[in-house]
Amino acid sequence: MGEFRSGWPTILASAAGACAGLTGLAFYTFGLFVKPLSEAFGWTRGEITLGMSFITLGTVATAPLVGWLIDRFGVRRVAAPSLIGIAIAFVLVSRAGPQLATFYAACLAVAVLGCATSPVSWTRAVSSRFVRGRGLALGLTLLGSASAGVVGVPVVQWLIVNHGWRSGYLGISAFAVLVALPLVTLLLRPGPEPQRVSHSRALPGLTLAQALRTGAFWTIALAILVLITAQSGAIIHLVPLLTDRGLAPVEAAKLAGVMGISVFLSRVIVGGLLDRFSPPLVAGLTLLAPVAAMAILAVCGDSRPAIVVAVVLLGLAAGAEIDFLSFFAARHFGMGAYGAIYGWLFAMFSLGNGVGAPLVGAIYDISGGYQIALWGAAALFALGAALFGSLAWRPVWAGTPTTEA
Numbered sequence: 001m002g003e004f005r006s007g008w009p010t011i012l013a014s015a016a017g018a019c020a021g022l023t024g025l026a027f028y029t030f031g032l033f034v035k036p037l038s039e040a041f042g043w044t045r046g047e048i049t050l051g052m053s054f055i056t057l058g059t060v061a062t063a064p065l066v067g068w069l070i071d072r073f074g075v076r077r078v079a080a081p082s083l084i085g086i087a088i089a090f091v092l093v094s095r096a097g098p099q100l101a102t103f104y105a106a107c108l109a110v111a112v113l114g115c116a117t118s119p120v121s122w123t124r125a126v127s128s129r130f131v132r133g134r135g136l137a138l139g140l141t142l143l144g145s146a147s148a149g150v151v152g153v154p155v156v157q158w159l160i161v162n163h164g165w166r167s168g169y170l171g172i173s174a175f176a177v178l179v180a181l182p183l184v185t186l187l188l189r190p191g192p193e194p195q196r197v198s199h200s201r202a203l204p205g206l207t208l209a210q211a212l213r214t215g216a217f218w219t220i221a222l223a224i225l226v227l228i229t230a231q232s233g234a235i236i237h238l239v240p241l242l243t244d245r246g247l248a249p250v251e252a253a254k255l256a257g258v259m260g261i262s263v264f265l266s267r268v269i270v271g272g273l274l275d276r277f278s279p280p281l282v283a284g285l286t287l288l289a290p291v292a293a294m295a296i297l298a299v300c301g302d303s304r305p306a307i308v309v310a311v312v313l314l315g316l317a318a319g320a321e322i323d324f325l326s327f328f329a330a331r332h333f334g335m336g337a338y339g340a341i342y343g344w345l346f347a348m349f350s351l352g353n354g355v356g357a358p359l360v361g362a363i364y365d366i367s368g369g370y371q372i373a374l375w376g377a378a379a380l381f382a383l384g385a386a387l388f389g390s391l392a393w394r395p396v397w398a399g400t401p402t403t404e405a
Contacts, residue, residue, distance in 0.1 A: 003137070007129040011137060013187035014122035015144030017079055020086065020180035021117030022059060023322060024148035025172045026110055027353070028260070029156045031236045032253065035243065036165040041098050046361035049236055051107040056354020058111025059118065060347045066116045067343025070124050076188045079121040083184060086114025087176040094169035111350075117176075119145075120346050123326035124339050125188060132275070138326050139271020145322070146267050149260025149315075157253035205334020205397060211341045216332040216394040219387055221348045224325050227287065227384035228352030230377040231318055233360035234294065235259075238311070241370050245302040255311050262315025270320040274327050283324050284389030287381055290317040294378035298371055317381065324388060325349060334397040 004011075018024050034048050069078050089109040096103040122141055130137040152175075160168040211217045238259070242252035266286075273282045293313035300306035329342045360373040 003130050003133050007126075007137065009187040009189070010125050010129050011140050013183045014125050014141045015147075016180040016183040017083065017117060017188075018119065018122045018142055018144030019148050019152070020083060020172075020176040021119075021122070021145070022055070022086075022111065022114055022350075023119055024117075024145040025152045025156070025175065026055070026086070026090075026114070027232075028145070028148040028153055028235070028256075029168070029172065030357070031239045031256075032153065032157050032160060033165055033168065034236075034240050035249070036160055037097075037103070040165065041100070043100055043103075044361070044365055045237075045240060046358060046365040047100060048103075049357040049361035051103055052232065052236065052357040053354040054104045054107040055111040056350045058108050059115065059350035059353075062112060062115035063118065063120055063347045063350060064340065064343040066118070066120050067124075067339035067341070067346075069339075070116070070121060071337060071339035075121050075125040076184060079116045079188070080181060080184050082114055082116035082121075083176050083181045085112075086110060086117050087173040087181075089113045090169045090173035090176070094166040094173070118346060118350075119322045119326060120339065120343050123322070123329075123342065127326060127330045127338060128335060134330060135274030135279075135323065135327055136268070136271040138323050139267040139269075139274075142271075142322050142326075143264055143267045146260060146263035149263050149318075150257055151260070153253055153256045153260060157250060161250065205336025205338065206341070208337045208340040208344070211333045211337070212344075214332070214394075216328075216391060217341070217345075219391060219394060220325065220328050220332070221345055223384050223387035224321070224345060225348045225352045226380045226387070227317070227321055228349050229356040229359070230294075230352075230380035230384070231290070231314075231321065232353045232356030233373060234290070234314060234356075234377050235318060236357035237360050237364070237370065237373075238314075241297070242307065244370075245307075247302075255307065258308060259311045259315040259318065262312045263318045266316045266318075266320050267323060270316075271323055274323065278392060279324075279327060279331065280389050280392035283320070283328075283391070284385045286320050287317055287385035287388060289313040290381040291378050291385070293317075294374045294381065298374040298378075321349075328388075328391060331396050332391070332394065 034045055037043055037048050092109050093106040096106045126137050126141045156168045156171055159171045239252045239256055243249055270286055293310040296306055296310040333341050363373045
């Protein structure tokens with residue numbers, strides 16, 4: 001408990017940053033704007049969700065650099081200006097249209113100006129302060145992005161319904177500068193280790209070049225790519241899928257909020273399990289839940305109870321993916337070059353984000369439904385579970401506490 005007594009400000013600040021960042025409100029609310037934008041400008045779902053690819057382009061290009069900067073200058077000095085940047089970017093998104101290119105340009109600005117609001121920053125801050133309780137600490141931190149689903153989705157949906165889609169984007173911008181930025185600036189302090197150029201040499205762990213030569217790195221990279229490809233498509237299109245089945249937009253947003261609650265609980269429970277049991281086993285079993293979720297959505301029609309079960313199961317994976325990525329990066333490679341290594345792994349995460357939603361949108365535009373996409377997502381989730389489970393046979397960093405059970 002000593003780690004948590006001294007480190008709670010880092011968790012709180014990082015959670016707020018995660019909520020405001022690229023995997024928080026920017027991701028969880030994207031699907032809320034699909035139908036309003038389509039109705040406003042006549043864009044197809046495939047065209048709108050292609051905006052995620054532009055967010056991906058910016059994130060993939062900047063994530064390794066962000067990791068390098070954080071390793072050398074510390075999280076706060078890099079992340080705080082980026083919170084201002086993402087707020088500006090969402091103002092730009094609110095002014096997009098009627099030309100589709102303006103929407104794509106604004107989405108690219110979200111990723112570039114908000115590049116250091118990703119988990120590359122927040123997990124680095126937490127992982128450097130927590131060792132024995134790292135899994136739980138990461139889970140608590142990433143409750144921030146979960147709260148984007150629990151609270152952010154209904155609030156933004158209310159703004160869209162009552163004040164228009166442009167107000168929804170402005171609300172996201174306001175949260176970044178009025179809530180997240182002050183908390184990060186006031187509470188996020190450097191960890192006990194040096195945060196300068198010599199920092200990566202002072203901490204134990206593999207270098208980026210050494211990590212790239214390990215099988216564990218490429219196993220994690222492929223696992224997160226297929227997992228997020230499936231998850232991005234499922235979550236971004238969840239509200240449109242539900243409204244297609246007869247649910248009102250507000251009711252669909254409430255169900256998305258139910259998924260947010262599942263994400264919220266998963267972050268804490270899975271984080272604690274990672275500290276106590278075999279992490280590959282925990283990851284592999286957890287990721288079987290969204291396999292079942294996709295199968296249920298594919299066959300349940302408009303059955304409300306079945307939809308609720310599927311949404312809850314999907315949230316279990318959405319609540320754990322960043323926990324797994326962050327935990328296994330520190331577990332297998334140490335903290336010496338955590339930012340740089342995580343930056344490259346997060347680029348794979350972002351690539352999956354950018355591929356999944358547009359791919360599902362294109363499948364919908366071609367086939368007129370989501371059935372093919374749902375079964376494809378189930379297969380990808382199963383592959384991701386198998387890959388994370390296979391890390392049980394990969395070596396871990398020598399300084400990592402063992403929790404095998």
